Amino acid sequence: MVQYFKLGSWDRIILLLVLFGLMQFPFSFYSQDILLPELLWIRLGERLSQGWRLYAQALDDTGPLSAMVYAGLARLEVTDFHIYRYIASGLILIQAFWLNQICRRFLLLTERNFLVAFFYLVFSHVGPDAVSLSPTLLATTFIIAAYGRIFKIIRFGPDNNDIMYLGISLGIAILFYQPTALFLLPFYLSAVFFSGLKPNQYLIILVAMLVPTATVYTFYLVGGGEAEFWSCFMSPFRFGFLQNWVGWELIFGFGGFMVLLSLTGWAVASNNSKVNFQLLGFSVFFFGLVIAALIVFIGTIQSTYQLFFIVPHVAFFMAQFVSYSHRILLQEILNLFILLIMMGSFYGMSNPSFGKQIFSHTLFVEEPPKGFKANFKGKDLLLLSNDFRYYKYNQSSTRFFKFYMSGPDVELSQTYEGLIFWYQCLAENPPKLIYDPSGLIPALAVRIPEFGKCYRASFYPNLYEAIPGTRFGKGEK
Numbered sequence: 001m002v003q004y005f006k007l008g009s010w011d012r013i014i015l016l017l018v019l020f021g022l023m024q025f026p027f028s029f030y031s032q033d034i035l036l037p038e039l040l041w042i043r044l045g046e047r048l049s050q051g052w053r054l055y056a057q058a059l060d061d062t063g064p065l066s067a068m069v070y071a072g073l074a075r076l077e078v079t080d081f082h083i084y085r086y087i088a089s090g091l092i093l094i095q096a097f098w099l100n101q102i103c104r105r106f107l108l109l110t111e112r113n114f115l116v117a118f119f120y121l122v123f124s125h126v127g128p129d130a131v132s133l134s135p136t137l138l139a140t141t142f143i144i145a146a147y148g149r150i151f152k153i154i155r156f157g158p159d160n161n162d163i164m165y166l167g168i169s170l171g172i173a174i175l176f177y178q179p180t181a182l183f184l185l186p187f188y189l190s191a192v193f194f195s196g197l198k199p200n201q202y203l204i205i206l207v208a209m210l211v212p213t214a215t216v217y218t219f220y221l222v223g224g225g226e227a228e229f230w231s232c233f234m235s236p237f238r239f240g241f242l243q244n245w246v247g248w249e250l251i252f253g254f255g256g257f258m259v260l261l262s263l264t265g266w267a268v269a270s271n272n273s274k275v276n277f278q279l280l281g282f283s284v285f286f287f288g289l290v291i292a293a294l295i296v297f298i299g300t301i302q303s304t305y306q307l308f309f310i311v312p313h314v315a316f317f318m319a320q321f322v323s324y325s326h327r328i329l330l331q332e333i334l335n336l337f338i339l340l341i342m343m344g345s346f347y348g349m350s351n352p353s354f355g356k357q358i359f360s361h362t363l364f365v366e367e368p369p370k371g372f373k374a375n376f377k378g379k380d381l382l383l384l385s386n387d388f389r390y391y392k393y394n395q396s397s398t399r400f401f402k403f404y405m406s407g408p409d410v411e412l413s414q415t416y417e418g419l420i421f422w423y424q425c426l427a428e429n430p431p432k433l434i435y436d437p438s439g440l441i442p443a444l445a446v447r448i449p450e451f452g453k454c455y456r457a458s459f460y461p462n463l464y465e466a467i468p469g470t471r472f473g474k475g476e477k
Contacts, residue, residue: 001332001335001336001339002115002118002322002331002332002335003328003331003332005113005114005115005117005118006111006113006115006322006323007112007113007114008104008111008112008113008114012113012114013097013114016096016114016117016118016121017093019118019121020089020092020093020121023121023122023125023343024085024089024131026347026350027085027128027131027346027347027350028082028085028086028089028131029082031350033352033364033365034081034364034365034392035081035128035129035132035363035364035365036129036245036362036363036364036365036388037129037132037134037245037301037303037305037363038081038084038129038132038133039081039365039388039391039392040388040391040402041062041066041070041084041133042070042074042079042081042084043391043395043396043401044058044060044062044067044070044071044396044401045067045069045070045071045072045073045074045079046074046079046395046396047395047396047401048067048068048070048071048074049071049072049074049075052399052429053223053225054067054232055220055225055228055229055231055232055233056220056223056224056225056228056229056399057225057399057428057429058396058399058401059228059232059399059400059401059402059405059406060232060401060402060405061232061235061236061300061301061402061405062135063135063139063174063175063176063177063178064175064216064233065138065172065175065176066135066138066139066175066176066177069133069138070133081132084132084133085131085132085133087133088131088132088133088134088137089131091133091137091138091141092120092121092124092131092137093121094141095120095140095141095144095312096116096117096120096121096124096315097117098144098148099116099117099120099144099147099312099315099316100114100115100116100117100120102144102147102148102151103116103281103316103319105148106151106152106155106277106281107275107277107278108151108277108278108281108316109319109320109323110273110275110278110323110324111323113319113323115318115319115322115323116315116316116319117315118319119314119315119318119319120311120312120315122315122338122339122342122343123258123310123311123314123315123318123338123342124308124311125342125343125346126254126258126304126305126307126308126310126311126342126346127246127250127254127303127304127305127307127346127349127363128304128346128349128350128355128363128364129303129304129305129363130304130305130307130308132305134305134308135176135177135305136176136177136305136306136308136309137305137308138176138177139173139174139176139177139180140173140308140309140311140312141173142169142170142172142173142176142180143169143170143173143180143183143288143309143312144312145165145169146166146169146170146173146183146187147284147285147288147312149162149165149166149169150166150187150190150191150195150284151281151284153166153191153195153197154190154191154194154195154277154280154284155277157195157196158195158196158197158198158201160201160204163197163201163204163205163208164204164208166187166205166208167204167205167206167207167208167209167211168208168209168211168212170183170184170187170205170208170209171208171209171210171211171212171213172212174209174212174213175212175213175216177236178233178234178236178237179236179237179295179298179299180295180309181209181237182291182294182295182298183288183291184205184206184209185287185291186284186287186288186290186291187205188202188205189287190283190284190287191205193283194280194283194284213233216229217229232405235300235405236298236299236300237298238298238299238300239297239298241299241300241301241302242300242301242404242405243300243301243302243386243404244301244302245301245302245303245361245362245363246302246303246304246359246360246361246362246363247359247360247361248302249360250304250349250359250360250361251296251302251304251306251307254304254307254345255293255296255307255310257341258307258310258311258314259289259293259310259314261314261317261318261321261338262289262310262313262314262317262318263317264317264321265314265316265317265318265319265320265321266282266285266286266289266317266320268320268321268324268325269282269317269320269321269323269324270282272324273320273324282317282320285312285313285316285317288312288313289310289313289314289317291309292309292310292312292313293310295309296309296310300404300405303363304349304361304363318338322335345359349361349363352364365388365389365392366389367389367392368389368390368392368393369460371459371460372390372460372463373393375458375460376394376433376458376460376463376465377393377394378393378394379394379432379433379465380394380395380396380397380429380431380432380433381394381395381396381397381431381432381433381434381435382396382397382398382400382426382431382433382434382435383396383400383403383435384400384403384408384434384435384436384437384438384440384441385403385435385436385437385438386402386403386404387437390435394433397429397430397431397432397433398425398426398428398429398431399425399428399429400425408422408440410439410440410443412440413440413443413444413447414443419444419447419448422444422448423448423473426451426472426473427472427473427474428473430454430466430471430472430473431466432465432466433463433464433465433466434455434463434464434465435462435463435464436462436463436464437461437462439462441464450472450473451472453467453470454466454467454470454471454472455467455472
């Protein structure tokens with residue numbers, strides 16, 4: 001199969017589109033199970049589209065531009081998770097052909113072909129949430145843009161416009177997914193070893209990269225919420241996840257498989273290529289591969305969409321392996337093996353019951369308890385828990401969007417400042433329901449008498465509902 005894409009003719013594009021359609025069709029069109037990250041992206045978008053501010057009024061770890069995309073979709077009343085998958089499929093296609101074009105334009109491939117695009121489409125299936133509209137998928141678009149610019153700088157020499165473009169591309173990627181800031185290191189290394197950049201030009205790259213974040217921060221500095229901005233924006237820069245939706249065996253399995261293939265392709269290509277610029281390209285992508293593998297271990301949530309940063313690198317190196325390996329039978333056997341591993345595992349993970357039992361992941365949203373769904377569906381909810389299935393039929397309320405991010409504890413109801421904070425949060429956006437399995441509400445109700453006038457315990461355990469005709473913070477309607 002891989003031999004078909006060693007030619008760069010237009011009919012190969014059609015074959016790639018058909019192949020990718022066959023890969024995506026069952027998951028994008030027939031799957032009726034929403035992913036947990038998709039649910040949270042949709043709920044965040046709904047909240048922001050209603051005028052609430054990210055971080056200041058919705059404590060979350062999503063990048064500002066990613067959140068803006070979700071808010072825009074919600075504003076357009078796009079709350080169907082299938083649409084997220086359709087958009088993601090289109091974006092993956094754009095990235096695959098764009099990276100392929102970069103490799104052809106800067107002569108990183110020995111011949112005009114679509115091998116990079118082919119492998120990109122195959123390896124993009126690292127997990128169900130990776131082929132949905134994830135922050136990492138959005139950020140990868142600008143990482144690819146940065147790769148195109150660094151190769152232009154290396155090939156044609158430093159240009160101030162290219163240097164600014166490189167920095168701004170990285171800066172925009174950071175606003176989609178914050179840990180992409182680490183990609184500054186491989187681009188700096190590439191510039192140091194393979195370009196003639198002056199010291200002040202490295203500073204220009206850094207400043208240009210920081211400009212988008214500084215612009216967003218200025219918005220919070222002027223409008224309030226700068227403390228929440230830094231707390232939420234910097235939260236993904238951590239080793240040790242706050243939530244684990246997949247196990248380490250899945251991360252190491254897929255991540256290790258792709259890194260091993262990348263290193264194999266890098267070794268074969270480096271030993272056989274005699275073209276200096278191609279050898280430079282191998283080093284640039286090798287530096288990026290190291291950082292992409294490191295980012296897998298950084299963040300607040302452990303999930304398969306973090307593996308997506310490895311995809312451009314493994315696609316590039318596998319294309320080089322096929323280009324420099326002259327054993328056609330070996331190429332076809334390896335390609336068949338890769339397809340079986342990637343697509344078999346992908347559709348195994350995409351089956352909620354099979355994925356949970358065999359792959360031990362919790363990527364799909366389970367149904368909330370029948371009593372809750374039957375009696376409290378459709379009401380705004382303050383969720384004091386990380387059991388996000390309660391968001392499946394209820395929108396979020398107050399700034400405590402993700403419990404692991406907001407972190408309220410019993411001590412908040414034992415200090416004057418804490419009680420003021422609780423009061424402000426509840427009065428700002430009074431919820432219709434409060435689900436409190438952690439037992440935070442009883443102590444709060446004792447110290448804030450108005451709470452007892454506006455909320456009552458329901459028959460459902462640990463669930464409080466608003467008393468009709470009242471509104472917390474304003475008394476009776």
